[in-house]
Amino acid sequence: MTRVLVVDDEPQIVRALVINLKARKYEVDAAHDGAGALELAAARHPDVVVLDLGLPDMDGVEVIRGLRGWTRVPIIVLSARHASDEKVEALDAGADDYVTKPFGMDELLARMRAAVRRAEPVAGEDDSLVVTESFTVDLAAKKVNRDGTDVRLTPTEWHLLEVLVRNAGRLVSQTQLLQEVWGPAYRTETNYLRVYLAQLRRKLERDPSHPRHFITEPGMGYRFES
Numbered sequence: 001m002t003r004v005l006v007v008d009d010e011p012q013i014v015r016a017l018v019i020n021l022k023a024r025k026y027e028v029d030a031a032h033d034g035a036g037a038l039e040l041a042a043a044r045h046p047d048v049v050v051l052d053l054g055l056p057d058m059d060g061v062e063v064i065r066g067l068r069g070w071t072r073v074p075i076i077v078l079s080a081r082h083a084s085d086e087k088v089e090a091l092d093a094g095a096d097d098y099v100t101k102p103f104g105m106d107e108l109l110a111r112m113r114a115a116v117r118r119a120e121p122v123a124g125e126d127d128s129l130v131v132t133e134s135f136t137v138d139l140a141a142k143k144v145n146r147d148g149t150d151v152r153l154t155p156t157e158w159h160l161l162e163v164l165v166r167n168a169g170r171l172v173s174q175t176q177l178l179q180e181v182w183g184p185a186y187r188t189e190t191n192y193l194r195v196y197l198a199q200l201r202r203k204l205e206r207d208p209s210h211p212r213h214f215i216t217e218p219g220m221g222y223r224f225e226s
């Protein structure tokens with residue numbers, strides 16, 4: 001079943017979406033503010049998020065950036081804001097699509113299906129299991145195993161690992177890593193990378209002080225070698 005997280009502070013819209021989605025065999029979670037949305041997303045791991053921008057505790061764009069800090073889940077903005085600059089801001093923050101209110105349920109459902117399809121890995125597109133001499137990364141299951149034991153990673157650690165592993169053997173620039181993992185607003189925060197790469201090395205490298213897999217290219221970026 002596809003799990004949907006609906007985020008909107010208008011009870012009637014939430015009710016209508018929940019009824020319509022459940023009738024079509026979707027699993028649905030609902031949040032009425034940004035903090036609740038981020039908590040539910042971390043706990044329930046939805047397949048798609050339908051998000052209003054006008055939330056009582058924070059702007060929906062902040063929620064998008066918060067989600068993009070650790071997940072690539074499709075995000076469809078559902079908002080009464082029609083200005084093109086607000087649409088651009090939401091899309092630049094990481095939203096996948098934008099639907100304006102009032103909306104047609106059939107159109108929203110079609111856009112949701114398309115977003116979920118785009119997010120699904122294509123068979124044979126890449127190898128979801130990456131094996132090194134020290135640890136194994138299962139990209140499909142989002143798990144890391146070292147010496148027969150699952151390694152607990154934070155969402156940010158996982159996202160950073162995933163970007164590097166999917167670009168194995170290639171230099172990934174500091175700017176690209178910061179933008180993909182933390183968002184455009186963090187493109188100059190290189191100290192984040194130093195801290196989180198050190199954490200990954202401590203958890204996964206045999207000798208963290210002489211890394212074999214997470215290689216630093218001084219002043220440029222990082223490279224993953226299997």
